Structure formats: structure tokens, C-alpha cells
Amino acid sequence: MSMRRIARDAVLTAVALTIFIVELQIPAPVPVPGVKLGLSNIVTLAALFTLGPWDALAVLLCRVVLGAAFAGNMAALLYSLSGGLLALGVAILMRKLLTERQIWVASVFSAMAHNIGQLLAAVAVTSTPALFTWLPPLLISGVITGLFTGLAGQFTVQRLGKIMRNRDGK
């Protein structure tokens, strides 16, 4: 990994973490475990579409682990990891099929994958299949929040993509 790449991913992680911590201050709109805006995924999404899967994965993993530590919620790590990795996987698969104007589509599916991943982890951890009751509301939330973060990520890529991608003539 080049120094430039490390520095760039570190900056993106810092941005994602800041957004994550600020978002913690926003109270959840509905008392459903797992429902949140997920604004820091804007950064993951932008990293994926400008820099590629590996940088996106690095930013995601650093943000999830540090975010759980900073929020004092290590118990949430498992859910965030399973959700985040599944979401990134879906976005990586969809990336090749989409143009820069369709990033929001990947984000919607990615957000739903995130909620499914979290729920699977929760069911496994608590061994309570009754938790699948939350699947439909989580999917609704995924569509809405995924659309929002997806559009935000798309605008980020369109406005900042050139700066994020380059500067070293790669």
C-alpha cells in the first residue's frame, strides 16, 4: 500500500467516523433495533465507486471498529460488521452494472443487505427466530435510508470523484 493510499483512506475513515459520531446524537425515529440513517455509508459508497473495493473495505472496517469503540458500544460491533460486510458485498457486485448516475440503486440494495445482515447476526446471537418479525420494517427503513445515503453518495462522487481518485496521476 502506498503512503498516498494509506493517507487517503485514513482521511476518508476520519470523515466517516465524524459523521458516525455526529449521527449518534440524533435520536432513533422509531424504536426498532437497527433502524438508523447510516450516513457514514456515504463515505463507504463514495470510496467504493471512486477508489474500488479494497479501499472501501479498509475504510469500512476501520470505521466500524473505531466507531464501536468511540461510541462505547462494543456489543454492537458484531451487528455492524455483519451488516456492513454484507452491504459492501452487494454494492461491490452491483458496481459493474451501474453508471455513475445509478449509484443510488446500489445503495438501496446495499442498505437492505445491511439490515438483513444485522438481523441474521441478532437472530444467531440471541437464538431467537422471533426477531425476524423486524425484517419487514427493517427493509422499509433500508429502502428509505439507502435512497437518501445513496443520493448523497452519488452527488459526492459526481462533485468530488476527480479529487478523490487522483492527484498522483495514477
Add this chain to the structure above:
Amino acid sequence: MIAVILLLSVAASLFLFLRPAAGHTAEIYVDGVLYRRVDLGKLTAPERIEVRTERGVNVLLAEPGRIRVESADCPDKVCVEAGWLEDSAAPIVCLPHRVVIKLTGGTSLDAEAG
């Protein structure tokens, strides 16, 4: 396709959450293991139940016919904000502490029969 998933989810949510609970017995699970069972139909006075695990404490308040998490030392407090569990099949969950509260049938039927 997104619209179809959205519509199906809305329909399923309405179905699941408006579906009445099977009964008035609250079952409290920790880590998937039954911790306590409270027949809310038989309660006459409010009862406080402390669910203490190595992960933290949830204080439940059971009243005749309903139960809720009164306070908890988990980071997100989703379980407290969930409010009263009265007549819904959807469980209250405290994911950080792995505590699940749901309503089931069972003993309240026995009570009526006896």
C-alpha cells in the same frame, strides 16, 4: 423491483405488527434461554423484574396486562423506547444485552381452564 419490495414490506409489517399476541404471558429470554415467565393476566399489582447479566442490567416493569423495559444500562436504549408490550406479536429486544421479551399464550389459557 425496489417498489415491489417496499410494498411487500409495508404489507408484511402491517400484518405482523397489527397481529394480536398469542396470549398474555410474557416470556423473558436472555441469550435465547428462557429467563422468566410472567403471566400478565394474573398479575394484580405492578412488579419490577431485574434482568441482570454479565452484559448489564434491564429493569422491567410488569403490570396487569402489559410489560415494558423501565430502564437499562445499554448504550442505545432501544428497548426502553420501545414502550409497553401489550397486545403485539412483535417482541421487545435489547440487542446489546441479548434480552428478548415476547408475549405468548400457554399459561393464561390454563388459568382460564382451571
